[in-house]
Amino acid sequence: MNSSVCAATARVGAKMMAAVTSIVLILNFMTFALIEYVDCIRLPATYRQAPVTAVLTSFPMFSFFKKKPQEPAPLATSPATPAPAPEMPVVPAPPETQTEIVAAVTPAEQKQSWMARLKVGLSKTSSNLTTLFVGAKIDEDLYEELESALLMSDAGVDATQFLLTELKRKVRNEKLTEAAQVKTALRSLLLEMLTPLQKPLVLGQHQPLVMMITGVNGAGKTTTIGKLAKHLQAHHQSVLLAAGDTFRAAAREQLTVWGERNNVTVIAQESGDPAAVAFDAVHSAQARGTNVVMVDTAGRLPTQLHLMEELKKIKRVIAKGMSSAPHEILLIIDGNTGQNALTQVKAFDDALGLTGLVVTKLDGTAKGGVLAAIARARPIPVYFIGVGEQIEDLQPFNAQEFVEALLG
Numbered sequence: 412m413n414s415s416v417c418a419a420t421a422r423v424g425a426k427m428m429a430a431v432t433s434i435v436l437i438l439n440f441m442t443f444a445l446i447e448y449v450d451c452i453r454l455p456a457t458y459r460q461a462p463v464t465a466v467l468t469s470f471p472m473f474s475f476f477k478k479k480p481q482e483p484a485p486l487a488t489s490p491a492t493p494a495p496a497p498e499m500p501v502v503p504a505p506p507e508t509q510t511e512i513v514a515a516v517t518p519a520e521q522k523q524s525w526m527a528r529l530k531v532g533l534s535k536t537s538s539n540l541t542t543l544f545v546g547a548k549i550d551e552d553l554y555e556e557l558e559s560a561l562l563m564s565d566a567g568v569d570a571t572q573f574l575l576t577e578l579k580r581k582v583r584n585e586k587l588t589e590a591a592q593v594k595t596a597l598r599s600l601l602l603e604m605l606t607p608l609q610k611p612l613v614l615g616q617h618q619p620l621v622m623m624i625t626g627v628n629g630a631g632k633t634t635t636i637g638k639l640a641k642h643l644q645a646h647h648q649s650v651l652l653a654a655g656d657t658f659r660a661a662a663r664e665q666l667t668v669w670g671e672r673n674n675v676t677v678i679a680q681e682s683g684d685p686a687a688v689a690f691d692a693v694h695s696a697q698a699r700g701t702n703v704v705m706v707d708t709a710g711r712l713p714t715q716l717h718l719m720e721e722l723k724k725i726k727r728v729i730a731k732g733m734s735s736a737p738h739e740i741l742l743i744i745d746g747n748t749g750q751n752a753l754t755q756v757k758a759f760d761d762a763l764g765l766t767g768l769v770v771t772k773l774d775g776t777a778k779g780g781v782l783a784a785i786a787r788a789r790p791i792p793v794y795f796i797g798v799g800e801q802i803e804d805l806q807p808f809n810a811q812e813f814v815e816a817l818l819g
């Protein structure tokens with residue numbers, strides 16, 4: 412009897428303990444939830460949305476350029492917290508602060524995927540060039556096939572003839588007997604030809620470094636500006652953009668909104684005078700101590716002479732704002748335009764005195780040979796080549812990598 416009373420009491424006690432423990436747990440949970448809620452409503456709305464904003468801004472920005480902004484963007488915008496504008500004299504940066512944008516910053520895996528994409532981009536030319544050496548005899552037929560392959564790769568008549576003549580000479584002088592040896596000889600000739608185009612964009616020589624970005628419509632100017640701005644920021648350079656494409660509807664707004672999202676100041680004006688926008692941008696960069704100014708310009712054909720005159724005017728007006736500027740005048744070339752790209756290089760160089768080229772879209776139907784044509788006719792440095800729309804798809808031009816992608 413006593414033992415059964417004890418057991419019953421123990422069971423009742425255990426149930427009571429469990430009930431008390433549950434109540435305490437529920438109370439704890441409610442208190443914790445209440446504290447979280449109170450904390451949460453005390454935070455500013457923007458902070459609570461921060462993760463969402465971060466996700467949005469971490470998306471590739473390039474598709475964004477072609478989208479219309481949801482709301483009209485303000486004209487001259489700065490990053491969310493505008494940098495103070497100290498009155499800074501314009502002095503050249505000391506040499507030790509000079510830096511080059513080089514591919515060395517690319518991590519190994521990224522480098523591999525870049526090479527893979529470059530190879531895919533140039534695969535058409537590469538397969539045309541490499542298959543003709545397989546099991547071939549060194550004779551006129553081989554040279555004729557090589558001539559066709561080079562012409563089809565957009566190398567143009569002059570570069571093709573030059574390569575063939577030099578190759579025949581090499582074969583004779585070095586007494587080459589195997590097709591594979593001829594291929595190796597071609598590889599070294601191409602490398603010799605393209606190496607002079609490999610020059611890095613040097614930063615830190617001017618404060619600010621002023622770059623004018625030009626090109627025909629749709630060549631990839633705005634996209635390249637976006638990618639370059641990111642590269643420059645990665646090299647610890649502050650960047651200011653001048654929305655000098657006052658022609659294409661919404662170009663200014665797109666650049667402005669992109670600038671806001673990426674903490675890059677954008678100078679824009681309603682006036683529609685690109686030279687005035689560029690002038691303002693240079694002054695603003697001097698006042699803020701910004702490292703690099705990139706002046707976007709509207710796309711134009713070299714045959715539109717009045718528009719080419721407008722470019723010359725932008726250049727002159729920039730020089731009024733800073734006598735040594737513009738320090739870089741870049742032409743953006745669509746790699747798919749074949750020999751027409753060479754015509755563009757010549758025309759823009761004659762009008763402006765180009766300092767560098769960026770060849771975009773080498774991932775499409777591009778054949779790559781146009782670089783050989785440029786090397787022969789106008790060896791202007793190719794600072795960057797692009798194989799896609801992501802930031803990492805724009806990389807400094809490296810002749811060795813390029814030849815490897817073409818000839819394996």
Ligand SMILES: Nc1nc2c(ncn2[C@@H]2O[C@H](COP(=O)(O)OP(=O)(O)OP(=O)(O)O)[C@@H](O)[C@H]2O)c(=O)[nH]1
Nearest residue numbers: 628629630631632633634710771772797798799800
């Ligand atoms: N596949 C590929 N597309 C690219 C590359 N670079 C740019 N593009 C695309 O090319 C199109 C034109 O690029 P934009 O940067 O707008 O060209 P733009 O020269 O500023 O054009 P306009 O302002 O009209 O003169 C866009 O759809 C870009 O996403 C590239 O390397 N590869």
